[in-house]
Amino acid sequence: MTLPIPFFTSLVPAGFPSPADDYLEGHLDLNELLIKRPAATFFVRVTGDSMIGAGIHSGDILVVDRSLEPINGSIVIAVVSGELTVKRLKKDGGRVWLMPENKDFQPMEISEEQEMTVWGVVRSAIHQFGVG
Numbered sequence: 001m002t003l004p005i006p007f008f009t010s011l012v013p014a015g016f017p018s019p020a021d022d023y024l025e026g027h028l029d030l031n032e033l034l035i036k037r038p039a040a041t042f043f044v045r046v047t048g049d050s051m052i053g054a055g056i057h058s059g060d061i062l063v064v065d066r067s068l069e070p071i072n073g074s075i076v077i078a079v080v081s082g083e084l085t086v087k088r089l090k091k092d093g094g095r096v097w098l099m100p101e102n103k104d105f106q107p108m109e110i111s112e113e114q115e116m117t118v119w120g121v122v123r124s125a126i127h128q129f130g131v132g
Helices: 030-034
Strands: 005-008 024-028 041-045 061-065 075-080 083-092 095-099 108-110 116-126
Touching (some): 024 030, 030 116
Antiparallel strands (some): 041 061, 061 116, 075 083, 075 116
């Protein structure tokens, strides 16, 4: 089901207020904006604070695309020893790490003996502010 939501082209400053334009550009379909490949896309809810430096907070919903090739620097959903995690992928030579974006967490080097599978690349994070 598509629910048309009004989309205004005027920019909203995060500093001092400015007069608003009343210009309505059209409607914004969040499915169209966030999901490029529906058959390869899934959502997952985050728990924990290891990725707050990347703007990913506990409770956020991630839009994950399984069809994207994970490259060095991608934020990925990975399965390590049977456990799901969201981290930044780091490849250097033949070595692979899953990097947190919070100084309170340690990088996870993936050894050759460990089983790790990347389930998909994170395309977007949906963050709610607990209002209403």
